[in-house]
Amino acid sequence: MTLHAEIHRDFGKFRLDVELDAGNETLALLGASGSGKSLTLGFIAGIMKPDRGRIIIDGLEVFSSEKNINLPPQKRRTGLMFQNYALFPNMTVTENLMAGQKLKNSAEVADMLTRFGLEGVKDSYPAKISGGQKQRTALARMLLSCPRIMMLDEPFSALDSHLRFQTERELLNVFNDFGGTVLLVSHNRDEAFRLCRRIAVIHDGHVEIVGTKDEVFSDPKTRNAAILTGCKNISRANFTSEGKIFASDWGIELQCQSHRNDTRYAGVRMHSITAGQNGANTFECKVMQVIENPFSFTVMLIPKNSRENVIPIGWEMDKNLWHKVKGENVTVSIPPENILLLRE
């Protein structure tokens, strides 16, 4: 199963220009709210019409502005699970499952109820069941409609955090059984990383970068991708000489492993800073603030020799480590291979 989508639409204040390709895999669309990731799903499902472009699902052209093709959503067979699950409130769980199904094959419905552990609530209305049960009902309903691709819009946003971990694993099983193309919209890097093989970072209506999750996390390439993958330390930066950049927001010069002319920012993940002197990029820093997390410490640092009014750098570490090194001043190193070179 494959998906090819080129979607262009001008909303006036906002432009969407998205190009995507996906095979038999789970692809995450990672983006901040308002970036156009949910809209993209709407266009693929046929709920909205692009100004121009083409969408091909499994070799079938469902939209083409050139050939004047625009199949209605009913004929596209794309499963789309909404953020709020969109269960029909006037129907019971069983009726919700039956509604998506033309054949009214009750054996299949019964199997689904068992598979998703919904027998106990099969005659309940959506308002009376838990968030997890709602999500499973929506999934079961979607699978019964035999979609050619599955699309999920922020599947965990309506769930309590303690439920997310378990439902994430359940969802992974569903994806594996399905075996086809799955698009998962998320703004949460952890979810995207755990559930998907590849990640497309969407910002301001276009795909900034696409790659395997390891590529995207180890080299996000753009400032927005770095932010979305959880990089909290970002400074304006530019190369001063071969392999050396000056990070102006931190007031320090850093040695890097590679050189990229379009670099405008430098990023350092909070946990990739090391304690003590470890080769290049060692700095004596003043401790500005210590934040205690449940299982770690985040320490805000300002390099000693830097100029006034710089932005502190966050350093996250194990509780044990902090107890060993803590003081008014600490010496830390930023390994050159851990510096992310980012463009706008």
Next chain:
Amino acid sequence: MDWYPLANSLRVAFISCVIVFFTGIAAAWYTSKLPGLVKGVVDVILTLPLVLPPTVVGYFLLRLFGPRRIIGQWALEGFGIRLTMVWYSAVFASSVVSFPLMYRTARGAFETFDRTLEYSAKTLGLSDTYIFWRIVMPCCRQGILAGTVLSFARALGEYGATSMIAGYTPGKTATISTAVYQLWRTGDDVHALKWVLVNLAISFTVLTFVNLLERKETR
């Protein structure tokens, strides 16, 4: 006492209510999907009968349905049907006047309807007809019901446009509201009061019915 006005009023109100139910809902459903500016214009036109004096509505209806006017002449010459001064003339008047009530209430209900339900149903392959009757309508039933009752009540009480297009002919076009006016005008206060009491009883019943339904709904 001649009960014709009651039967005629109920008949007229019931038929208008059925007409307005379908046309009002259809109009509400399609305008709620229109883009901003067009929606505004269409909305003004469809709501106009609510704010116009009923006599103005009656004037427009006579301009269209009168025996020598475009629609009236066509019906009379083509089918031999008179459209004015007969009992069903009152249906035209009541329908036009009560239409905005159905349209507005239904549109309000449709606008608060969670569109993702419709979208999700579409991706599941459900037809637009199924979605409308089995998902949208049940979800909006309170608004629809309120609109239906309001338009029924409005149709029942319609006087201005009705008196112009249907007139008052005892036993032919008389409705409760036209009867009350005629009886009072001719000094038959006793009968006028009787019809006033009948009208009060009907209105009271309708409103109690609505309140009961609403209470059931919230529970």
